[in-house]
Amino acid sequence: MKVILEQDLKKVGKKGDIVEVSEGYARNFLFPKNIAIEATASNVNVAKAKQGSQQRKKQQANDEAILMAAQLEKVEITLVVRVGEAGKLFGSITGKDISAALKKDFNIDIDKRKIELTNEIKSIGDYEAVIKVHPTITAKITLHVIAN
Known part of the structure; x- marks a missing residue:
């Protein structure tokens, strides 16, 4: 049947x-x-x-995810953080910090769980983060971590 x-x-x-x-x-x-x-x-x-x-x-x-990923590829975020001795951060930069910066600077609302960092950010410098826009589509954004 x-x-x-x-x-x-x-x-x-x-x-x-x-x-x-x-x-x-x-x-x-x-x-x-x-x-x-x-x-x-x-x-x-x-x-x-x-x-x-x-x-x-x-x-x-x-299609919407592809457009969103193309827009996110152009985004560069600058995070100003407190720094201790030898250029080390107090704590580390997490997906939550990146999500908040995206929301504040570009009015883009991304869930912190969709932001993937390749390695821990514990010092000043330039880094890359991968954002999962769709299950099959990702976008890379550039992070600039500078001292306060």
């Missing part, structure tokens, strides 16, 4: 997939728990239309 899944189901398929399952499994488990619906002609047409709209949304999100 062909059914259209309404939710992701382990070892069966993802939401919106049209899969073949046994009739007993469909009638006794999938239908009562509203996990799937029967794959009639009208239901299949609705499912295909939903898949098409999801594809368009994914493509649009991907």
